[in-house]
Amino acid sequence: MKKFEEKTIHSNRLYEGKIINLKVDDVSLPNGHTSKRELIEHPGAVAIIAITPENKIILVEQYRKALERSLIEIPAGKLEPGEAPEYTAMRELEEETGYTAEKLVKIQTFATSPGFANEVVHLFAAEGLSKATNGAVLDDDEFVELMEVTIEEAEQMVVDEKIYDAKTAFAVLWAKQRFSIEN
Template identity: 90%
Template structure:
């Protein structure tokens, strides 16, 4: 038995979307009582830390409707059904940034919002960057500005809350440590 496990008594799917599904589960709690859990199902995602030979981090700035503002983020994207995270990461890196990588190194897999969502992000470092022949190939509904910034600029963007999401803040910390080790 899992510590503090909540067993599902009944599940009611309220919405099935292109990116997420929403359901409400009735659960039995460890103390014998029952409760409801509002849950989001997500297929998972990847995120890529891409550092150029001149020690700049490739970022994209894009509008995030949920927060009603633009954010600076590392390249990322949703897993497609049956697609390996490494495949998604290579595809998203090229589509969003116009870069390809010789190699991907897995850094971490982590939950984004475990209180209500099952989404996990697979975080990779891209090594051996080069410009793709096609450049960035964005989806029809995707509008991003590409930028290459220093670790100091990234830290300032975290302080200014231009970098505001957890995956990118984690990536900045990782990149700083990684760049310090290399020097």
């Protein structure tokens, strides 16, 4: 038994979408009482820390409807059915930024919002970057602006809340630590 496990008594799927599903589970609590849990099912995603040979972090700015604002983020994307996270990361890096990598190094996998969603993000560092021959190839509903900034500039963007999402803030912290150790 898992510590503090909540056993599902009944599950009711309310919505099935292209990106998420929504369900409400009735659960039995460790103390014997019952409760409801509103849950989002998500296929998972990847995020890529891409640092140029000039030690600049590649970021993309895009509008995020859920927050009603533009955010500056590291390249990222949703896992497609049957795709390995490494494949998705390489595909998203090229599609969003126009860069390819010689190799990807897995940094960590983490839950984004475990209180209500099962989404996990697989974070990779892209090494040996080079420009792809065909540049960025965005989806029809995707509008991004590419930028390359120093680690110090990225840190300031976190302070200024231009970088506002956890995966990118984590990536900036990771990059700062990595480069302070190497230098």
